[in-house]
Every structure is written in C-alpha cells, then in structure tokens.
Amino acid sequence: xxxxxxxxxxxxxxxxxxxxxxxxxxxxxxxxxxxxxxxxxxxxxxxxxxxxxxxxxxxxxxxxxxxxxxxxxxxxxxxxxxxxxxxxxxxxxxxxxxxxxxxxxxxxxxxxxxxxxxxxxxxxxxxxxxxxxxxxxxxxxxxxxxxxxxxxxxxxxxxxxxxxxxxxxxxxxxxxxxxxxxxxxxxxxxxxxxxxxxxxxxxxxxxxxxxxxx
Ligand code: TMP
Numbered sequence: 369x370x371x372x373x374x375x376x377x378x379x380x381x382x383x384x385x386x387x388x389x390x391x392x393x394x395x396x397x398x399x400x401x402x403x404x405x406x407x408x409x410x411x412x413x414x415x416x417x418x419x420x421x422x423x424x425x426x427x428x429x430x431x432x433x434x435x436x437x438x439x440x441x442x443x444x445x446x447x448x449x450x451x452x453x454x455x456x457x458x459x460x461x462x463x464x465x466x467x468x469x470x471x472x473x474x475x476x477x478x479x480x481x482x483x484x485x486x487x488x489x490x491x492x493x494x495x496x497x498x499x500x501x502x503x504x505x506x507x508x509x510x511x512x513x514x515x516x517x518x519x520x521x522x523x524x525x526x527x528x529x530x531x532x533x534x535x536x537x538x539x540x541x542x543x544x545x546x547x548x549x550x551x552x553x554x555x556x557x558x559x560x561x562x563x564x565x566x567x568x569x570x571x572x573x574x575x576x577x578x579x580x581x582x
Pocket of ligand 1: 471
C-alpha cells in the first residue's frame with residue numbers, strides 16, 4: 369500500500385496553515401487517513417530544532433550554513449521517523465513546508481550555493497519526494513500585511529527568521545518561482561490572495577488528481 373505525500377509552500381502569510389487544516393478535515397470526512405506535519409518540526413527532535421532555529425534566546429549568531437544544516441537535520445528525522453512509515457501504511461500526508469523552502473530561504477534568501485543546498489537536501493531526504501507540491505502565491509504586500517497582523521497578535525514571541533528584511537523575503541519568493549518553473553509537474557502554483565473558500569476549492573481540485581485509487 370502506498371500513500372500520498374503532499375507539501376504546501378509559500379512565503380509568510382500565504383495561508384498554508386489555514387488551507388492544510390481545511391484540507392485535512394475534508395479528507396478525513398471523505399474517509400482518508402490523513403496526517404499533518406510541519407517543517408521544521410513535528411518529531412520531538414524536530415520541535416527542539418525548530419525552537420533553536422526560531423525562538424531560542426541564544427540563536428542570534430546563527431550562520432546561514434548552520435541554518436541550512438539544522439533545517440535538514442529536522443527533515444532527515446521527519447522522513448525516517450514519520451513520513452516513510454506513514455506512506456507505507458497508505459496515509460495521506462500534508463506537510464506545511466518541505467525542501468522547496470530550503471531552496472527558497474537558504475538558497476535564494478540567504479544566498480548559499482544552490483548546488484550545495486541541493487546536495488544537503490538530497491542527503492536528508494533520499495528518495496522520499498512529494499507527489500504534489502502546492503505553492504500558494506501571494507503578493508509581497510499581502511504577505512507583509514498578513515505577517516504584521518500575526519505578529520501584532522503574538523507580540524512577545526520573537527522569531528529570528530521573521531525579523532529578516534523585506535529583500536530577504538523577496539529573494540525567497542523568487543526562489544519559489546524558480547522551483548515552480550523547474551518542476552511544473554510536481555509544483556502547482558495557486559494564486560492565494562482570494563478568500564479561504566476560493567483557494568480551498570482550487571486546492572481540493574488539485575489534491576483529488578493525486579489521491580490513490582480506492
Ligand atoms: P512557519 O512554520 O511559521 O512557516 O515557520 C518556519 C520558518 O522557517 C519560516 O520562516 C520559513 C523557514 N524555513 C526555512 O528557512 N527553510 C526551510 O527549509 C523550512 C522548512 C522553513
């Protein structure tokens with residue numbers, strides 16, 4: 369039995385988490401065994417790495433190289449501890465980010481060598497690749513506005529990555545565009561500035577095309 373691995377990508381505030389929640393509920397209602405993951409994180413080891421990457425008070429001096437390796441350490445654990453067994457059990461896996469975020473943020477955003485970034489990703493995931501990636505595309509203005517409103521609701525939680533400047537996020541957005549252009553079969557681009565219902569309808573259509581036969 370083989371499940372399906374679906375990843376969601378996009379810049380801050382693109383609506384990934386909302387869409388994944390809605391999709392998981394819809395798949396569950398339709399009788400699919402569904403599992404939601406987030407990157408970095410999900411496993412106990414991954415969540416500790418996530419804290420180090422984002423919120424730890426001692427993470428100020430983190431270099432781009434360290435960031436690349438920590439993202440992929442969390443990923444290597446997730447692939448082996450959860451993704452491979454869940455796929456073997458026939459589950460539908462929905463992941464809030466996966467390796468395209470590394471290409472976008474550490475490659476394009478931080479400016480690390482793209483060939484090296486790819487080698488680290490390949491080492492972390494082996495042959496575990498998404499069947500479908502949905503890139504939720506929003507304009508830089510929408511992304512910045514949604515991020516600011518989220519930060520206003522959680523003013524005491526510092527996030528090392530989210531405090532980067534707008535040029536960093538613009539480079540990351542270009543990275544997602546490049547990934548989508550390079551792999552159009554796997555990476556599907558959805559214009560995500562509309563309402564959650566509008567985007568959700570398009571997500572559902574894409575996902576139905578990759579569900580296994582029952
Ligand atoms: P989020 O779960 O709120 O999206 O936070 C994850 C942050 O980590 C987000 O700013 C994007 C960033 N990130 C990377 O820089 N590289 C990666 O490989 C992944 C998975 C996330």
